[in-house]
Amino acid sequence: MALVAVVVALGLVLVVPALVAGLVLAATSHRDVPAVRGAHRHDSLITLTTVLAALVTAVGVLSLPVTWTAASLPAPAAPGVLLAAGPFAVAVVACLVRLAGELTWPRPTGQVRTAPLHRRTVRDLAGWRLTLLLITALVLVAVLVATSLTATDGTAVTVPERPVPGGGTVSGGAGPYPGLPYALPMLVGLVASLVCAAATLRVVVRRAPLDGLGHMEDDLLRRTSAARLLAVLQVCAGAATAIVLAAAGSAARRAGTAHVAVDGLWQELRDPFAVGVGTAALVLGLVVAVASVVAALSSAGAARRRDPGPTRQADPTGPARAPGAVAP
Template identity: 40%
Template sequence: MHVLVLLVGLAVLALAVGGTVALVVLVAGGRQGPAPASAAWTPPPVSVPAAFAAARRHAAATTTLAWAALLLAPWLLLPLARSTGGLQAGVLIGLTPAVAGAAHLAVHAAGELTWPRPTGTVRRALLSPRRVRDLAPHGLRTLTWVIAGAILVLLAVAAATADGDGRSLTVVHGDAITSSAGPYPGAFYGLPLAAATLVVLAGTEAVLRLVARRPAVADTSTSDDHRLRRASSARVLAGSQVVLGLTLAGVLTTAGHAARTAAQPGLAGSAPDPFTPALQAVAALGTAGVVLGTVLVPASLVLTAWTLVRSTVPAPTTPTPTDRADSRPTPTTAA
């Protein structure tokens, strides 16, 4: 019951953080105002400089606010962790990256819904559909899925090897000699973490589809609009990758510390406690988990920074045959 109440509180907090910042994006985007309904719009072969500059500002503002929400969420969670206390505080700490990721995705979703849109009776008809796999960086998207899968597999293994309380690990040292250590990411911690991981992964894919299916940005060429979409996809994945990477690092280090501590000789009492090969293997696995989790934190941060730098949208491109072909005006009918 305590965990359920905690999860509901986290969901409300994530919606509050993401929704508040998303509202700022919506208001900022709404100030531009729509074009007159009677105005026909046909995309130019070259982006209008002022329009493309506005699009770049919109993308930069969305990214800035999304990262502000991601970084602000942990600070808002600290008072909740202090007031919760006890075992639930550990659950809250473990969920912090995922809550931050949810806020990050909420702002990006709002940003995708507030791009300057073409209006009027003439619209662009793209000759080929936009697909997420053509826009999102394949390697980064695959890595995000791999990290999420690794989290779920590790949590399943931890749940199967944990004690009955779902939050500690017991290692057998000999006849009637055992030692336990925690916290350990068994079911007590693992179920909320698994649910949060699935929420972040599903939210990431939903926002990526929103990027692919949104209307074209007004007064931009096909190639420039495509570049804007690719940049948005990369920035969405950058945030999701880092929060999932931090979650995986937390699972690895927590499980590793518990395994290494429980396997150490002499902790089970004064009885003879040989450091058997089995105990050595458990301790080695624990050490490997701690080392890997420690390395994963800076690696995730560096990859995110590198992705954000590479996703910078440069000046408008020159017209291409694709721009001219995809820019054929097509009358639209009323819904």
């Protein structure tokens, strides 16, 4: 098993950056002006470095021991607590690497630099990708609150006793279940990753524009940078949400299923509510995982080719500076 894990990890570290590089090269047009080609090369280098750092962090998280005890936690410690917060460690590292790359973005050259005054916001550049990320985060928060309230001893879920044909009752319980010991570090990690994402996107919004480009072309470059960062964050948030839903759904189904002997024959008794909720959680987890992967692939490869859409006109009368623009 250890050998298989090493092979898979090496495959991810080598293959995934290669796929990202292919998407980046396919998205870069040779007809672009030299300044644009240089900007895309710089952004591609940042993207590849970000993906590689995220993968290395993911491999490091997966190598952590499952059993971990900490008496300082306000809730009982549980196996795999560090692994539960792992996706957000990956997200934070990706944001920090992207932030460092943005701070090295080429500065305008020349003694006199002009750029159209054009006000832009994070929402303008991130668009639907940011909305999807926030929806995924809200789903995760709602699921963690629900599982924390329904968990028994923080790590399991139980089903109330129900009658057995022929007399008697039966109840069930199963785990691991994402109760409070798992919810606390995951919520802290989610908040930390969203704060880092907001700070990084703000730097993308405010970076200096390239010489000789209009605001539409400049916005397209910024949209590409924002989309590639959000692709990594969406995978992290989607993976965390899908894992929580899968763990909760599997535990609920197992807790709601019992095998009892009735008249000398073993029968399977199911609690309809527990099994139904567990099945719904499993389906929702699959939907979140697929949607996150599709959105990430779309963000990584299509942002460069998309039309930037309508943008607000620059203010021709006011000399005031606007975020993300450089005044003469």
